[in-house]
Amino acid sequence: MLLTLDMNDPRPLHEQVAEAIRRAVAEGSYAQGDRLPPARDLAAALGINANTVLRALRDLRDEGVLEFRRGRGVSVLSRPNPRSVIEGKLRSLLAEAVQYGYRHDDVIELIRELS
Amino acid sequence: MGLRARFLSVAAGWSVLVAAVLVTAPLTLRDRLPDPIATHWGGPSGVPDGSMPFTASVLFQAGLWVLISGVPCVFALVNAGMLRNRANRMALGAVLGGGGPFFLGLQAVTLSANLDTPDWRQAGHLGWSALLVVVALLLGGWLGALAARPGPNDFPEPKATPPRRVPLGPGQRAVWVSSVRNGPLVALGGSFLAVGTGLAVLALLGGGGMLWIPATIMGLVGLVGVIFSSVRVQVTEEGVVLFYGPLHLPRKHIPITRVERAWSEELFPANVGGWGVRGLPGGATVMLRGGECLVIGYVSGGRFAVSIDDAENGAALLNTLVARASTASGAR
Structure with missing residues (x-):
């Protein structure tokens, strides 16, 4: 599972982790029913607390993306809906834009220009 | 000829x-x-x-x-x-x-x-x-x-297509985690370990000193079997780390500076000489199931392969990190 985090993203870490996992599942490297790596393995690789990863996994379960099963770990229940994937990307885009001094209206203007 | x-x-x-x-x-x-x-x-x-x-x-x-x-x-x-x-x-x-x-x-x-x-x-x-x-x-x-010794020293060449990269901005960090485990092999090792432990208990209870020999052999074979039949692989900025067994010990670390490139390849036990940890350093393979493998080419020549799911993404990230590390050291 490939996870990407943005160091400049001001959002809480567990939201970022949830978004990274959502993106990894949406990209299709994990099919429905596939088991995710254990939370502690993900946490160790990312160098963050296992509870943060667990919180992200729980958020995704509440969203209907993941499924928790006793003794079988965490597996993919369904692909995340496209809207939540786009939303996640927009959030990180807005966060990055703020770093460069852009206001949200400027970003909206930019998108209009491009489309 | x-x-x-x-x-x-x-x-x-x-x-x-x-x-x-x-x-x-x-x-x-x-x-x-x-x-x-x-x-x-x-x-x-x-x-x-x-x-x-x-x-x-x-x-x-x-x-x-x-x-x-x-x-x-x-x-x-x-x-x-x-x-x-x-x-x-x-x-x-x-x-x-x-x-x-x-x-x-x-x-x-x-x-x-x-x-x-x-x-x-x-x-x-x-x-x-x-x-x-x-x-x-x-x-x-x-x-x-x-x-x-004289003669060619080839390893199966990676596909000619340029390696896929992971889009990674300067302020971003990416990690890749995957694991593989051979169920029957774990069960086999576990049963050896159980029999060895049972014999050791019998020997302790006064079954005779001769029992220690099979107990030790069975226990060691079982332990090695259990440890080397599951592996977790992690790719981070520091390089690649392989963790063997349920205790994640022992581990093998390949620093990013030793990696020349990585790719994903379909390998089977018949290609690498069997199941388990095979081959000499410089050509070693951890083969726990046939199919998709992450193959790492060393800067010093030679390669290391491990059978693992999602190897394509692991190779892409590794290539990205290698490129990033080499530009960083070039700029220094």
Whole structure:
């Protein structure tokens, strides 16, 4: 599972982790029913607390993306809906834009220009 | 002549030559040898304690040699690509080179001990000459490996397509985690461990000191089996780390500076010589299931492969991190 985090993203870490996992599942490297790596393995690789990863996994379960099963770990229940994937990307885009001094209206203007 | 034809003709010629000596030498000395002849020496006293009919012993030695020297030939016939890899070729050369002197030495020692004795029970002691057989084996193996050394050293080439990269901004960090586990192998190791533990408990309860030997062997085999039948792989900015077994110990770390490139490849136990941790450093493979493997090419040449899911993403991230590390060190 490939996870990407943005160091400049001001959002809480567990939201970022949830978004990274959502993106990894949406990209299709994990099919429905596939088991995710254990939370502690993900946490160790990312160098963050296992509870943060667990919180992200729980958020995704509440969203209907993941499924928790006793003794079988965490597996993919369904692909995340496209809207939540786009939303996640927009959030990180807005966060990055703020770093460069852009206001949200400027970003909206930019998108209009491009489309 | 191609590499395979050359290897096969040398191997077959050597095999026939040694077999011929193994048959003709005892036949020419037949009048001076007892029948049956002593073939086994035992105990600290080193007196003969086993015999075989003359013809059977000749056929047994020659037959065993032909069988053993045939193995490298069969390998070369079935998989010609194997010969193009230096480590594989040297291993086959060592079998042929070591086997010949070993069998010849064994026969020389046996015949000289039996020579001019009316009955096999009166055959001489082996003494230090037995050590010579071991020296012949090691020396022959070394020479055989050396003889097989010249030639190509190929590893299966990665696909020609340029390596896929992971889009990674300057303020971003990416990690890749995947794991694989061979269920039947874990179960097998676990059962060995359980039996070993059971025997150890019996030995503790006074089942006799002899029980410790199988208990230790079974326990060790089981432990090795359990540890090396599951693996977790992690790719971060520091490089690649492999964690073996349920305790994530031992671990193997490949620093990012040692990695030249990585790719994903379909490999099967037949390609790498079987299941488990295979091969010598520089060509090692952790093969826990056939199929998708993450292959890492070292800067120093050689490669390391591990059978793992989602290897495509792992290779892409590794290539990205290698490129990033090299530009960072170039800018310094």
